[in-house]
Amino acid sequence: MVENDSRYKSGLMKDTYLIIGAILLLIAVExxxxxxxxxxxxxxxxxxIMIVYLVFFLLALGIESIGYWQxxxxxxxxxxxxxxxD
Amino acid sequence: xxxxxxxxxGLVKSLRPYHVWALGVGIVLVGEYMGWNFTIAKGxxxxxxxxxxxxxxxxxxxALCASELGSATKLAGGPYDWARLFIxxxxxxxxxxAVYMEYIALEAxxxxxVAFLAQEIFPELQVFPVTLLVIATLTFINYRxxxxxxxxxxxxxxxxxxxxxxxxxxxxxxxxxxxxxxxxQGAIPNGLIGLFAALQFGPWFFLGIEGAAMCAEECKYPSRxxxxxxxxxxxxxxxxxxxxxxxxxxxxxxxxxxxxxxxSVYPLFEAAQASGLYFxxxxxxxxxxxxxxxxxxxxxxxxxxxxxxxSRDHFVSHWFSAVHPKYQTPYRAVIFTMPIAIAFAFSxxxxxxxxxxIVSGLLCYVLIPFALIRFRKMFPSHISTVRPFVSPLQxxxxxxxxxxxxxxxxxxxxxxxxxxxxxxVFYLVAYFYFHNKHKKYMKHFDWQKEMGWPNPSHHAxxxx
Numbered sequence: 065m066v067e068n069d070s071r072y073k074s075g076l077m078k079d080t081y082l083i084i085g086a087i088l089l090l091i092a093v094e095x096x097x098x099x100x101x102x103x104x105x106x107x108x109x110x111x112x113i114m115i116v117y118l119v120f121f122l123l124a125l126g127i128e129s130i131g132y133w134q135x136x137x138x139x140x141x142x143x144x145x146x147x148x149x150d
Numbered sequence: 151x152x153x154x155x156x157x158x159x160g161l162v163k164s165l166r167p168y169h170v171w172a173l174g175v176g177i178v179l180v181g182e183y184m185g186w187n188f189t190i191a192k193g194x195x196x197x198x199x200x201x202x203x204x205x206x207x208x209x210x211x212x213a214l215c216a217s218e219l220g221s222a223t224k225l226a227g228g229p230y231d232w233a234r235l236f237i238x239x240x241x242x243x244x245x246x247x248a249v250y251m252e253y254i255a256l257e258a259x260x261x262x263x264v265a266f267l268a269q270e271i272f273p274e275l276q277v278f279p280v281t282l283l284v285i286a287t288l289t290f291i292n293y294r295x296x297x298x299x300x301x302x303x304x305x306x307x308x309x310x311x312x313x314x315x316x317x318x319x320x321x322x323x324x325x326x327x328x329x330x331x332x333x334x335q336g337a338i339p340n341g342l343i344g345l346f347a348a349l350q351f352g353p354w355f356f357l358g359i360e361g362a363a364m365c366a367e368e369c370k371y372p373s374r375x376x377x378x379x380x381x382x383x384x385x386x387x388x389x390x391x392x393x394x395x396x397x398x399x400x401x402x403x404x405x406x407x408x409x410x411x412x413x414s415v416y417p418l419f420e421a422a423q424a425s426g427l428y429f430x431x432x433x434x435x436x437x438x439x440x441x442x443x444x445x446x447x448x449x450x451x452x453x454x455x456x457x458x459x460x461s462r463d464h465f466v467s468h469w470f471s472a473v474h475p476k477y478q479t480p481y482r483a484v485i486f487t488m489p490i491a492i493a494f495a496f497s498x499x500x501x502x503x504x505x506x507x508i509v510s511g512l513l514c515y516v517l518i519p520f521a522l523i524r525f526r527k528m529f530p531s532h533i534s535t536v537r538p539f540v541s542p543l544q545x546x547x548x549x550x551x552x553x554x555x556x557x558x559x560x561x562x563x564x565x566x567x568x569x570x571x572x573x574x575v576f577y578l579v580a581y582f583y584f585h586n587k588h589k590k591y592m593k594h595f596d597w598q599k600e601m602g603w604p605n606p607s608h609h610a611x612x613x614x
Contacts, residue, residue: 096322097395101399134539
């Protein structure tokens with residue numbers, strides 16, 4: 065039973081690290097690329113269009129981060145019921 | 151045909167989250183090695199960035215819908231089965247055919263590109279026999295077993311993705327010279343209308359990621375593997391798309407739309423050549439080859455599952471629904487992909503076929519979120535047997551995804567109006583034909599027996 069618990073804790077931790085790592089990498093890379101392109105090329109378009117870029121940038125990162133964190137929540141909730149790590 | 155084969159136990163359940171990742175990313179990553187750069191030809195660097203962000207947002211929302219639907223239904227047909235269960239038989243057949251066309255056209259295109267690459271390396275080779283060999287080999291691998299096919303995809307996709315990462319960080323950390331002036335000079339060559347026009351090629355960055363959920367029936371733990379693998383795949387593609395756009399736009403000029411990055415056949419490979427570093431040139435050449443193979447391989451897997459699901463429900467001949475007694479694969483549906491892919495490859499209208507594939511994909515992106523909205527209405531309670539993964543912010547993101555998909559589809563009217571009209575007529579005819587043929591089927595659907603679910607809310611039973 066104790067061995068089973070530790071296996072489940074370890075399995076969930078690995079999934080959590082994967083999820084957090086992926087989200088952080090996404091924010092870092094996407095943020096860097098969008099910032100660099102708009103820094104060098106943004107002056108070619110009217111400033112109001114920059115808001116469109118900002119809105120979709122925030123939507124993409126926000127929804128994906130919430131969605132992937134929800135995956136972790138779902139795994140934690142059902143891992144014993146569906147025996148994910150047996 | 152024997153009854154033992156038809157009544158055989160079903161598809162093998164052995165896939166893990168990394169197989170789901172490999173299936174999704176394997177199909178799509180080719181779009182980051184080639185094809186995405188048409189956004190540059192239409193809208194310059196800023197048009198491409200906008201297309202990437204808008205299409206990326208749409209695909210994130212669709213992938214979340216697909217994760218919820220895939221982990222709930224656990225069926226091989228993916229979008230077809232979701233439409234069948236929650237919308238109706240007409241929509242189901244249209245989506246099933248759309249998925250089949252989308253992937254099999256892509257398989258044909260990928261195989262031809264592999265043959266051209268092989269000919270560039272070994273000029274004595276001819277394109278026709280190499281294309282046949284690629285299609286036949288991948289069909290055989292998929293015939294032998296889904297685990298072997300997707301493990302191969304995992305290895306090829308991982309190498310191709312590492313090539314992009316290595317290229318990006320090599321440039322960022324100064325291993326070769328970047329040219330930021332290219333970003334400004336090629337920012338917006340066709341004016342503001344170009345930003346809007348670029349949207350029609352935005353799906354190239356992510357086209358097909360919804361297919362990751364189509365292996366749900368073959369997963370060991372689908373309620374963990376599908377959302378974990380598919381969302382990891384979505385993040386991989388977002389990162390890959392951003393890195394690809396950045397390094398290519400820095401290294402290849404795009405100030406004249408008819409030249410440079412906008413019309414490049416292999417943009418990542420050409421960007422690597424512009425870097426002047428031999429190991430990057432070799433690595434990106436290998437990545438281009440592997441990503442075409444993994445895309446074609448994943449397409450055989452997904453298109454055969456869609457055909458298998460259509461056959462299992464008698465939308466097409468039931469003969470195709472046989473499962474191999476030893477390998478536990480839908481082997482007749484797998485083998486049937488081969489003549490169709492060959493016919494597409496040598497039709498001489500491959501560009502038209504690819505456009506038809508994109509329109510088919512966009513049709514799916516309208517119907518997948520709609521299926522989720524119906525699913526939520528029919529089964530509102532979040533019990534684990536029905537909905538083990540609850541995607542967030544629903545139904546708002548489903549409606550928003552549909553709005554973006556329709557907007558992108560409308561941009562195809564400029565330049566591809568006949569393809570768009572032909573595809574819409576084709577699917578409309580399919581809708582009414584299959585709706586009339588199969589409407590009795592849904593009225594007698596036993597949710598408890600077929601899905602192990604309670605009956606749906608009375609106010610939202612499919613009307614078809």
